Amino acid sequence: MSTNDDTDAETEAQPAHEEDRLQATRRNAAKFFAALGGAAAVGTFAVSGLYGLEDSALSGGPDYSYKTLYTQGTRVVDGEGNPVAVDALSEGSGESMTVFPEKEGGGALQVPMATTLLVRFSQDAYEEPTMLEGTAEGYAAYSATCTHAGCTVSSRTGPNDQNFLCPCHQSVFNPLQGAKVVGGPAPRPLPQLPVGVTEDGDQLIIATGPFEAPIGVE
Numbered sequence: 001m002s003t004n005d006d007t008d009a010e011t012e013a014q015p016a017h018e019e020d021r022l023q024a025t026r027r028n029a030a031k032f033f034a035a036l037g038g039a040a041a042v043g044t045f046a047v048s049g050l051y052g053l054e055d056s057a058l059s060g061g062p063d064y065s066y067k068t069l070y071t072q073g074t075r076v077v078d079g080e081g082n083p084v085a086v087d088a089l090s091e092g093s094g095e096s097m098t099v100f101p102e103k104e105g106g107g108a109l110q111v112p113m114a115t116t117l118l119v120r121f122s123q124d125a126y127e128e129p130t131m132l133e134g135t136a137e138g139y140a141a142y143s144a145t146c147t148h149a150g151c152t153v154s155s156r157t158g159p160n161d162q163n164f165l166c167p168c169h170q171s172v173f174n175p176l177q178g179a180k181v182v183g184g185p186a187p188r189p190l191p192q193l194p195v196g197v198t199e200d201g202d203q204l205i206i207a208t209g210p211f212e213a214p215i216g217v218e
């Protein structure tokens with residue numbers, strides 16, 4: 001697991017997390033405008049606005065925001081910073097992997113609240129309250145930060161290991177139903193991150209907007 005230690009001489013005056021956040025936001029904006037310029041670059045995403053760029057990330061606020069970790073066009077990357085292609089997981093398998101938003105210049109933005117669970121079932125397996133327009137090619141993504149006390153949701157449980165399990169107090173979330181709580185003390189679902197697949201040859205997984213709700217403990 002890499003760390004955010006790539007600040008350069010120009011950015012030494014800023015805290016590392018602040019620079020990473022601004023880099024992520026700048027990159028997200030660049031990706032979004034590139035997607036606009038590339039016309040049909042994105043399969044399932046409807047351009048409805050430039051989410052997130054009006055909030056604290058650009059106005060110099062001190063913290064990351066669930067609205068700015070990912071915006072439209074942010075590439076999803078693995079822990080090594082590699083973009084995730086559509087064939088990374090087998091369709092219908094229910095397999096999952098931990099991913100992050102890509103930073104400007106490449107690399108994974110590995111801050112705890114950015115940790116994201118990417119899962120792939122059959123596209124027709126999802127039910128409401130899943131944000132169905134935020135699924136693509138069988139992929140769905142959710143925050144990995146538990147809404148009970150903020151632990152990282154890192155295990156699977158249930159029939160065919162369908163559900164996500166938080167190891168701290170055994171909250172269970174159903175990813176086929178919007179990661180709603182089906183066991184344990186968590187008070188609300190894991191927020192969903194809407195994703196799409198680029199239509200270029202690489203067919204990469206990207207965010208099509210920000211997380212739908214605040215991350216972790218409200």
Ligand code: FES
Pocket residue numbers: 146147148149150151166167168169170171184185186
């Ligand atoms: S922090 Fe996840 S169940 Fe308590």
